[in-house]
Amino acid sequence: MTSSLARKLEELVGRGKVFSSDSELLCYSYDATPLVSHRPEAVVRVTSEQDIAAVLELAAQEGLPVTPRGSGTGLSGGSVPVKGGIVLLTTAMNRIIEIDADDLSVTVEPGVITADLHAAVEELGLFYPPDPGSMKISTIGGNVAENAGGLRGLKYGITGDYLLSLDLFLIDGSKVHYGTKCVKDVAGYNLTKFLAGSEGTIGFFSKIVLKLIPKPRTKKTFLALYDDILDAARTVSALIARRIIPSTLELMDSVTINCVEDHVHIGLPRDVAALLLIETDGHPEVVKEEAAGIEAACTASRVRTLRIAKDAKESEELFTARRNALTSLARVKPTTILEDVTVPRPRIPEMMETIREAAAKFSLRIGTFGHAGDGNLHPTCLTDERDRDEIHRVEQAYDMIFQRAISLGGTISGEHGTGITKSKYLPQLVGPKAIEVMKRIKAAFDPEGRLNPGKIFPEPME
Amino acid sequence: MATSLNADEIAGALATLDIHDYGDVLQCMRCGSCLPHCPTYRTDGIETQSPRGRVAMIKAVIDRRLQASEEFVEHMYHCLDCRNCQTVCPAGVKVGELVLEARHRIEEHTPQPLLKRFMLGSAIRDQKRLSRYLTPLRAYQLTGLQKVVRRSHILKWISSDLEFMEALLPTLPSRPLAETIPDVIPAVGKEKGRIGFFLGCAMNLVFAEVSRDTIAVLTRSGYTVVVPKGQQCCGTPNIAEGERKVYREMAEHNVALFEDRDVDAIVCDCAACGMELKAYRETLAPVHRVAHRAEAFSAKIRDVSEFLVAALGPEITFGTIAEKVCFHDPCHLRHGQKLVTPQRELLRRIPGVVFSDIPDEGQCCGSAGIYNITHRGRAMRILEAKVEAIDKTAADRVVTSNPGCFLQLDYARKHWNREWSLSHISQLLRSSLERGETMQ
The missing domain is CATH 1.20.1050 (Glutathione S-transferase Yfyf (Class Pi); Chain A, domain 2)
Structure with missing residues (x-):
């Protein structure tokens, strides 16, 4: 059963690249975002820039929406084709074009898997730090579109900080090139940086150049357990006061710790209120000095137990709890809804308090873990999509959590993007004037609003 | 495979998945953790060939958002049942088992071809009878006819599938x-x-x-x-x-x-x-x-x-086998039984063995029962990737412990002229123990 649209697409790009059966459309109706899905009319897996241009030109003639998609691991609905139309898959454009070891950069196609890029550059003693949770699956194109973060964000920054240059297709099928390999490049508006986090609404990437740095020589890992979550928060402040920026500083609350213990039995005490996973990396001398500082900061903040990894293997073991956080939470109930509110680091205790209040007020089970080092928290609701009443309470709880994050000077999304699910909170965060400016920018690139429609901007009430 | 479908009955039958199984369907977060590990997603690169996609299709059929069509049935049979997804799923969804449940419900409501009914209902039941059915094959090998056929590639004239099946065929023992x-x-x-x-x-x-x-x-x-x-x-x-x-x-x-x-x-x-x-x-x-x-x-x-x-205690002397060895984990061992360390520990106990892991985290070899016959093109691509991964270990010997994998890897070895030899773990252990005994 091939639709006329699919036939036209096949004529342009060839057979085997176009998918339009019922099952295929169903399987491209969602990403990793709970509760949102919509079927496209056709899916095209492009393999070249010619394919991209041809599909975009056809979409322009037919007036169809186009939604870019990588591996579909997004958590804000960024690749869900909510207005139908064509889904444009980047996954077959997955070549690492060049690793420039002399100038510390890498040129890739958008479909390269993040972890594959890590492996390729680390083999040469180089380092691409952004490490989003889905890095084994996610594509670089998706990472740039969502400006993805990860565990190493606080010390090394996020995807956008490594973006040097982009080849981009505009919605009409024309191609633009922004940026150079130069770290210093101030010619004209910096559209390259603007595109990081544009959520696939501005253009379709075909080539991406990223900055690399030398691989840190060594690292040391700590696991700190606390009787009071405030002591864990105090440790974060104590570290900053000592001018230490760890490469990883992760927090887990008691709900999460107990879920981890239920499922992986790694011997964490059940009565612990919070844990921090801390890692420092770099030159051996620096690591040694910072490790002493981390130990002192934890002790001063009334840590109950502090485990220090002796070698790489033990360091891996200490990461077990954190790696299993989402996994364990996800096994408790059928539906797992996770958000990514972010607040200035000193406000973490207040944010945690509000999350706890919201859970109590709306009778929900919320486990929180996240990147304490950069204030990016993942309050995770354990629920059941069949229970309409509970889902409604989940919405109310997140309303409360988002309001609080905004009032604490934080943001509604640290790393997942606004997408569909958080668009209703955006005007509150940035104000009506900023929304208007953003809409004008969007219109300059995509006057008909056909590229990844339904994202970022709240839908007008009908 | 089904001959004619009653989509409505199948949807109804799927809807009777019990709470546990249906819970499993819902438990899928669609996070995509399964994608890089699924052999069919790795070869085909599309969502319908992924565990996440299979769960979505089953759920959609239950919720009557997707017809239990021929296409749906085909998708249920594209799965190798390697269970790799079950090893990696963060939410603990047993996708492989769900797919088998779906197949069961499809088959129950679909008239089955005679040959399949005979094979599953009668032929395999009694090993003596099954052995008798193999008599012509034994004769084919004993009389030297096999050599003639293989040299002439005569079967290719009939069907390439038939020639492939013939090439898989090992030398049969005269008696079971x-x-x-x-x-x-x-x-x-x-x-x-x-x-x-x-x-x-x-x-x-x-x-x-x-x-x-x-x-x-x-x-x-x-x-x-x-x-x-x-x-x-x-x-x-x-x-x-x-x-x-x-x-x-x-x-x-x-x-x-x-x-x-x-x-x-x-x-x-x-x-x-x-x-x-x-x-x-x-x-x-x-x-x-x-x-x-x-x-x-x-x-x-x-x-x-x-x-x-555990059984081979300290009193046992292992004889030296000076070889570089890797172990091909049968999916039904590594992912189905969650056994990874015992086979490695045993091999490491053999003096002289230098063990290295195949760097693909337990990918399937494409044998998967009769998958290499029913879905030959994809099975061959999966096998090719396996052989590439094996090559990276530079092993002298590949060890495994499943007959299907053995046949598949043996075919690969001959087909792509690989230098490594192939053993079942019992063969290697026996020869090491025998060498150990003569040493004493």
């Missing part, structure tokens, strides 16, 4: 193992205990010599081995094809057969059989009269490596 070994084989030296041995169909009929090695290693490790006559197929082919009635009869028969013998454990040297026998506790749970006994039976099942890693 069950007919040539006694019912009880005593321990060598002081008896540590009595164990049962489950003789899988492929091992009995094709790899008789390998199972003879397994039994030799077991008796050398101090155990008396009991091989009850009249064992029936473990039922893997039936489960894979969605057939449950004959499956349950065979399973019940096997449970009863070993019950009468006083054994501490039941060892199996075929990973697929091992996984299925361990699953009797779940698959027979709804059959009231046998549920408890199936539980006891499954609790005794041990894969050969799982058993030997």
Whole structure:
């Protein structure tokens, strides 16, 4: 059963690249975002820039929406084709074009898997730090579109900080090139940086150049357990006061710790209120000095137990709890809804308090873990999509959590993007004037609003 | 595969998945963690060929958002049942098992072709009968006809599938193992205990010599081995094809057969059989009269490596085998039985063995029962990737412990002219133990 649209697409790009059966459309109706899905009319897996241009030109003639998609691991609905139309898959454009070891950069196609890029550059003693949770699956194109973060964000920054240059297709099928390999490049508006986090609404990437740095020589890992979550928060402040920026500083609350213990039995005490996973990396001398500082900061903040990894293997073991956080939470109930509110680091205790209040007020089970080092928290609701009443309470709880994050000077999304699910909170965060400016920018690139429609901007009430 | 479909009945049947299974369907977060590990997603690169996609399709059929069409049925049969997704799923969704449930419900409501009914209902049930069906093949090999056929590529003129199947065909033993070994084989030296041995169909009929090695290693490790006559197929082919009635009869028969013998454990040297026998506790749970006994039976099942890693005590001397070795994990061992370390520990105990892991985190070889015949193109691409990964280890020898994987890898070795040799783990262990004994 091939639709006329699919036939036209096949004529342009060839057979085997176009998918339009019922099952295929169903399987491209969602990403990793709970509760949102919509079927496209056709899916095209492009393999070249010619394919991209041809599909975009056809979409322009037919007036169809186009939604870019990588591996579909997004958590804000960024690749869900909510207005139908064509889904444009980047996954077959997955070549690492060049690793420039002399100038510390890498040129890739958008479909390269993040972890594959890590492996390729680390083999040469180089380092691409952004490490989003889905890095084994996610594509670089998706990472740039969502400006993805990860565990190493606080010390090394996020995807956008490594973006040097982009080849981009505009919605009409024309191609633009922004940026150079130069770290210093101030010619004209910096559209390259603007595109990081544009959520696939501005253009379709075909080539991406990223900055690399030398691989840190060594690292040391700590696991700190606390009787009071405030002591864990105090440790974060104590570290900053000592001018230490760890490469990883992760927090887990008691709900999460107990879920981890239920499922992986790694011997964490059940009565612990919070844990921090801390890692420092770099030159051996620096690591040694910072490790002493981390130990002192934890002790001063009334840590109950502090485990220090002796070698790489033990360091891996200490990461077990954190790696299993989402996994364990996800096994408790059928539906797992996770958000990514972010607040200035000193406000973490207040944010945690509000999350706890919201859970109590709306009778929900919320486990929180996240990147304490950069204030990016993942309050995770354990629920059941069949229970309409509970889902409604989940919405109310997140309303409360988002309001609080905004009032604490934080943001509604640290790393997942606004997408569909958080668009209703955006005007509150940035104000009506900023929304208007953003809409004008969007219109300059995509006057008909056909590229990844339904994202970022709240839908007008009908 | 289905001949004519009653989409509505199938949707209804899928909707009767019990709360646990349906919970599993809902539990999928669609996070995509399964994608990089799924062999069919790795070859095809599209969502319909992924575990996440398969769950979405099943859920959509249940919710009547997708028709249980021919296309849906085909997708359910694209899965290799390698269970790699079950190893990596953060939410614990048993996608492989869900797909088998779907197949079962499809088959129940679809008229089955005669040949399939005969194979699953009658042929595999009795190993003696199955052995008789192989007589023409034995004659084909004994008379030298095989050599002529292979040299002339005559089968290619008929069908490339047929030539492929012929190429897979190993040299068959003149008699199945069950007919040539006694019912009880005593321990060598002081008896540590009595164990049962489950003789899988492929091992009995094709790899008789390998199972003879397994039994030799077991008796050398101090155990008396009991091989009850009249064992029936473990039922893997039936489960894979969605057939449950004959499956349950065979399973019940096997449970009863070993019950009468006083054994501490039941060892199996075929990973697929091992996984299925361990699953009797779940698959027979709804059959009231046998549920408890199936539980006891499954609790005794041990894969050969799982058993030997403890049974081969410090008194055993391993002889030197100076080779670079890698282990191809059968999916039904690594992902189906969650056994990763015993086989490696055993190999590392052999002096001279330099062990290295195949760097693909337990990818399937594409054999998957009869998948390499039913879905040959994709199976070959999966095999090609496997061979590439094996090449990275620069191993002299590839070791495995499942007959299907053995046949598939042996085909690859010849087809792509690889230098490495291929062994079942029992073969390597036996030769190491024998060398160890002559050293003493």
